[in-house]
Amino acid sequence: QVQLVESGGGVVQPGGSLRLSCAASGFTFSKFGMHWVRQAPGRGLEWVAFIWYDGSSKYYADSVKGRCTISRDNSQNTLYLQINSLRPEDTAVYYCASRTSNYYMAVWGTGTTVTVSS
């Protein structure tokens, strides 16, 4: 079945960096755009970044622009999110989600938790 599994979260000090991964299975990963969405503790959902199916275009939320890089390796069916200059307000559960050909987010992973704290 279609599955997305995130990893790479953890506790990091302010100013540090992390690379999150999202392993995809059960569908043709290379045909679909992919999103990252995050949720701070007790808060709502915030879209973070999107990458086209072939990696040719990337989009970022203003809150992470210049600090985040989304990328993908279609040969490994894996999506990535590099986050630099981490701030306490980046503390959240980070989800990856696949986009269908009709643009909506169909499948979500279970999330990986990032905690930025000294």
Added chain:
Amino acid sequence: EIVLTQSPGTLSLSPGERATLSCRASQSVSSSYLAWFQQKPGQAPRLLIYGASSRATGIPDRFSGSGSGTDFSLTISRLEPEDFAVYYCQQYGSSPPLTFGGGTKVEIK
């Protein structure tokens, strides 16, 4: 950027009752690119509705979506115990940014 405002913030109802959740956009949502998600504590969001009114695969028919332009709603015809959760609307399209509403919590009265 389109801002989505959900109301009410919390809805207190009993099982078997009807729930109506509202999502208002700051500008027209093109082609009804409006989705609804359900989220339970400790779980990832689950897609319920896309295209404003199309149910996702496996979603019971007690869930229905309607609306266009700037006003959308999600209706749960008869609440089941497993329906008590937080619901988010989201606008999407061919190009980001995407935005989510602040959520409506449906709680047991």
